[in-house]
Amino acid sequence: MAGIDILASAMTGANATFLADLYARWVENPDSVDVSFQELFAALNDDARAVLHDATGASWAPRPRGGFAPEPEAPRADPKKGGKPAAPAAADPAASRQQVLDAIRALMLIRAYRVRGHLEAQLDPLGLQQAKPHPELDPKTYGFTDADLDRPIFINKVLGKETATLREIMQILRATYCGPIGVEFMHIQDPEQKSWIQQRIEGAPWGRAFDGQARRTILQQLTEAEGFEAFCARKYVGTKRFGLEGGEVTIPALQAIIETVAGLGVSEIAIGMPHRGRLNTLVNVVKKPFTQVFSEFKGNPAHPDDVQGSGDVKYHLGTSTDIEINGRQVHLSLQPNPSHLEAVDPVVVGKVRARQDMAGDTKSRRSVMGILLHGDAAFAGQGLVYETLAMSQLIGYRTGGTVHVVVNNQIGFTTVPLHAYSGLYCTDVAKSVQAPILHVNGDEPEAVVFCARLAAEYRMQFGADIVLDIVCYRRHGHNETDEPAFTQPAMYGRIREMKTTRTKYAEALAASGAVPAEDGKAMLDAFNARLEEAYQAAQTFKPNKADWLEGHWAGLKAAGSDDEEKEDGTAVDLATLREVGGALSRVPEGFNANSKIVRQLEAKKNAIETGEGIDWATGEALAFGTLLLEGHRVRLSGEDVQRGTFSHRHCVLVDQRNQAEYMPLNNIREGQARMEAFNSLLSEMGVLGFDYGYTLADPQTLVLWEAQFGDFANGAQVIIDQFIASAETKWLRMSGLVMLLPHGYEGQGPEHSSARLERYLQLCAERNMAVCNFTTPANYFHALRRQLKRNYRKPLVVMTPKSLLRHKLAVSSLSEFAPGSTFRTVIPETDAIAPSEKVKRVVLCTGKVYYDLLQERRDKGVQDVAIARMEQIHPFPRISLAKVLAEYKNAEVVWCQEEPENMGAWTFVDRRIEKVLKDLGIKAKRPDYVGRAEAASPATGLAKVHQQQQEALVREALGLN
Incomplete structure (x- = not known):
């Protein structure tokens, strides 16, 4: 931006001529001008080339080192001279210089609006946050005066115009960037992505994007969103529901996203959100029956009486359904989530990744997608948001893009933005992954729906994350029993004066004739009648089934009693064990493996052949390999898991000459399932949440997360407490996740000695998970295999060894893996x-x-x-x-x-x-x-x-x- 600032301050007087000449010098030789001007002129390159063509009559060809040079035009025939070619008329140098200067000024103004226009956008429906004029958005900053307003300027298809007056340019810019939508996209480095957004927003197309039927649909969706909240407020006075009042436009936004991506090929959508607005989303988007929700308001359980579990409050629960959109079936699921805001984020994207893998959509990753809803304070304040964003384009965690919807109340519980985040917006963290951010006024439903569609299309086009920031308000306090005026009297004084979004929109549609007032009233009356009918039915409603063991979970069951079970089916015949062992020690011809690893492979080969001295890493590999041969995929994830923190695993071999990779376990035999091992980003909570989410979608894949050291799991405590330990009893959601936590006192100090075994045991009850501390590779082998051989799924927490990885006594014989052997709880x-x-x-x-x-x-x-x-x-x-x-x-x-x-x-x-x-x-x-x-x-x-x-x-x- 240095060049922009210099140019903005030098656009008047004699400097104008200087700049025109400077630009001409840059065209001839980019290195002949100051670096700051090189950056500026290069940023304007594409638009400037077209402008210069019109301004000077010459074609400008790109130079190899940057800039443009004029190409000589072909001689033109002159009829007065017998048809012989004639040279073009000489251009007036002063006129050409003025045209170029005007064009540069106009382009700088246009670029300023693309970069900074959102600063003057009208985003706050309360009108309390007035946008302050920004000098870079003032034409006078660039040397224009009021006398220039109606003078044509060459911009050649920039903003869709060949030429335009300054007044026309300003009208387009103000409507595009300073209306109800503020767009942040110029931080994106990919020119294709920037151009795509630019083309879809310039000229303010949302003002003409909706016909009468589309407007009626938006009104219907707003009616359902507002009507549900109002009905619950009347029937359940003083009951907490964390309603969506003030942000009802979120429902049309979600439905627009879902409809758009369904039309572009998405067949499954996983949604994660906090408790605010959850009930509304459950009934109006994911189609949970009103009757069932009203029954839960009465204190009835969400599941049949014969299904065990503690249950949870209604605004933490999830559900799933299949809906039809324009003849296409789409599966929607809303994930259950605790009150720990943003904890569900990585869980959702992990589930999406699993579904994509199961469907074979491993390249484009467009068939399944996630939608994450956030509060403004949580999006800015919770580090898990960044961890989730940071995974979005990583090879082991990418999902083809997530649409993030921020329901921006402009306040946390009682904390105002000034105290909630240091940046300009609550969404600034999304810029770290170059995600575009669409800020939109929540009291402008058509602008919101337009942005929702745009966000969905962007995800499908580029496979990347995008943020939709709906600036709205919270009509009540943190919950319906809270008094917000204690701390925000000005804000809530204004809110009390506000008509609802639906009321405003209905009045606007009635005034324009799009939807007559009586039609709008009839719409609301019909919906209220439907709710009343459901309310009456709820008095006798009984849930008849739980959906947790359907679909991909069919055939599995709840775990048994407290008695110990007989662990069958984990032993493997000797021939198969030797087949896997042979693959472990085999590398392709010409593959230059590290000499130290070659010695390890020889030791593995010897142990398998003799049947003695099988160490921990080999026992683990035998478990993985035998499961692969039985058709189960294996996913191993965590920091440096390919090699292993203690250089013991080496499940991915690296050619020492060309960095090529080879996985022995993926080369046992034709037709086997595949193993994936991903060295994760330096994250615990995000990655553990992701891998837990993966297990929710796919019960037939062995999923393991390994901490670099066991105590690193401290950083993921929320995922452990709220999901891994308690999700089955709260939400009827099983998981077979394996957590590998290196543990053992080796005299290396307080860090990394203890994986905090006591903390996991404190969470244990009702057979919710297995916590183990093995001493033999064979027992570890059987424990891993039983994760998939049981007819139910439970998390497994393992205190894995450090010094025992190479201890001469911590070995097993091949017979301890073979028929006749089994897992032993006590040795x-x-x-x-x-x-x-x-x-x-x-x-x-x-x-x-x-x-x-x-x-x-x-x-x-x-x-x-x-x-x-x-x-x-x-x-x-x-x-x-x-x-x-x-x-x-x-x-x-x-x-x-x-x-x-x-x-x-x-x-x-x-x-x-x-x-x-x-x-x-x-x-x-x-x-x-x-x-x-x-x-x-x-x-x-x-x-x-x-x-x-x-x-x-x-x-x-x-x-x-």
Whole structure:
């Protein structure tokens, strides 16, 4: 913009001649002028070339280094000279210079409006935010005077004109950029995208975009939006519903988006939104029956009585339906969402990605799309918005573009924009991904619907995100029982004076004759009658089914009782295991793999051939590979997952000469399913939410998210708390997501030692998820496979190892993956120690500390202490644990862990182990604790102190102190 500023300040007096000459010099040689002027003239290049042609009569050809040079015209025949060619008449240099100067001035003015016109747009329906005149939008800034208003200026099809007066240019610019729509698009780097938007908005086409029937449709949609809210306000006085009053135009906007993309080939749409306006969207867009919603207002459950679950308040619930649009079936779903604003954003786009993958739409990604609704304060304030935007064009997360609709109330709960965001608009964060932003006055329904259609078309054309910012207001407070005038008396004084959007629009249509007043009233009366009928029916309404196990979930069921289930179907025949193992160690001819990795591949090959020494990474790969051969896709996502944080996985090999990639697991045999492994952006909440959303759409794909270190999941706590742990009981939404969280005390300090096992266990109840800490690759293998072999889906949280990835004892034999093997919730003593009746102590533990205990016991020759491993901590394996402990009738029982006493599994297992012991009736009545003392920090930062603590707890657990 430096050149623009210079030119704007130099458009008068003698400088005008200087600028014309400067432009001519730039045409001849771009490097002959200052860099700021090079940028300016280059920005005007396309328009300037056409202007110069008309202004000088010469054609201007592009120069290789930039700029234009005049091309000589072909000689023209002169009849007065016997038909011989004659040279063109000489142009008046002064006139040509003035024409060029006028053109540059006009182009600068036009460009200023494209860049800054939104600053003077009339966006606020309340009229409280008056746009201030901006100097760059004043023709006088560019040297024009009132005397120039009616003088023709050469602009050659710019703004759709060959030539235009300054007055005409200003009229077009003001109508386009300073009316009810403010457009931000000049930040976009792609010239095609900028040109596309420019062509569709210049000349203010929304003023003539709607015929009588289209206007009647908008009025009907507004009637339904406003009528529903008004009806609920009358029937359910004082009940929270987070109504849409003041933003009812959102409903016509959503319907316009859906109708537009349906006509362009979209067959499925996933919608995510906060609670404000959710009920209205449920009934008027996603077509949830009014009767059912009114029944829920009475306090009735949303699902049949025989469906278990806590349920949730009505304005958090979702639903889905199939609708027909112009003969085309479109599936709509509104995702359930907690009150944590924006938490649903990545969930929706993850679900969209899964549906696209399932449909084979992996290139254009246009067949399924997401619509995300946001509040203005949340869009600006929640970092998850940026994380979701940042994923929009990444190879492992792109979905062909999302349409973002901001219902801009111009206020948060009580927080005004001055305190809510630092930028000019709440939508400024969208510029980070070069998304165009359409700001529009919410009291101008036709402008809103025009922008909604434009947003939908842009998404389909370019496969990119776009933002529709509907500037409206909130007629009530944060909810219907809140008093907003406590903190915003001026705003709510103005709102109380305002007619509703529907009332204003109906009056305007009646005045123009498009929809007579009596027709508008009849429309409202008919809708109210329909609502009253539904209200009466709600008195006896009973939901007859739940929709959670239909469609892609057909054949699955709710999980069983608290009793432990027999884990069948996870073992694999030896031939298949060897086939997968062979592929793991095979690279294509001519592929130059890293020499260190070649040695690892040779070790894998040897382990498979001998059937011994299979490590963690190989066990994982065998699980993935066997599932692929059985037709299940695998998706692995997270920071640096292809290599693995600890350089153990290497599921993607990279040619050391040309960076080519090769995935062994995708080359086992013809016709297999495919695995995808994506190194994610440096995001936890966004990516975990995305992968959780993926599992909601596709129960037949194994989806794993791996934290770089286990404690990185802290940054995704909202997704864990509100979705992964509780969504099934709240909303009847299953997920088979696997979370891999590296965990283990290695003396490396408090960061990354603990994956915070205790936090997941605190969330555990009602068999909502499995939380495990495995010690063998084979058990990990079986746990991964059972995720898809069960006839229900549950999240699996795994404390994955670090040092055990290469520990000589943390290996499995091939037979432990083969028929006859299965998942084990508890692994009993495996060494040959004293008979059980002579064992004095049983040490229960989980995870890595087992190998420290085992090694010390072997080194010290201890025979009267047994060690048992609890591999699955929740659901608590009471039956398996009882079988193990029943053998040791004379032993005391201790629980040993690496973590401090207030962390780890102790507070979860303590009373549960006690109950098992009590029921057994053996000597031990409750377990004793052995481990680190309570602490605020997960671990010491001193390696020496760590080693002393570790040795002490191991010795104490074994009774060696």
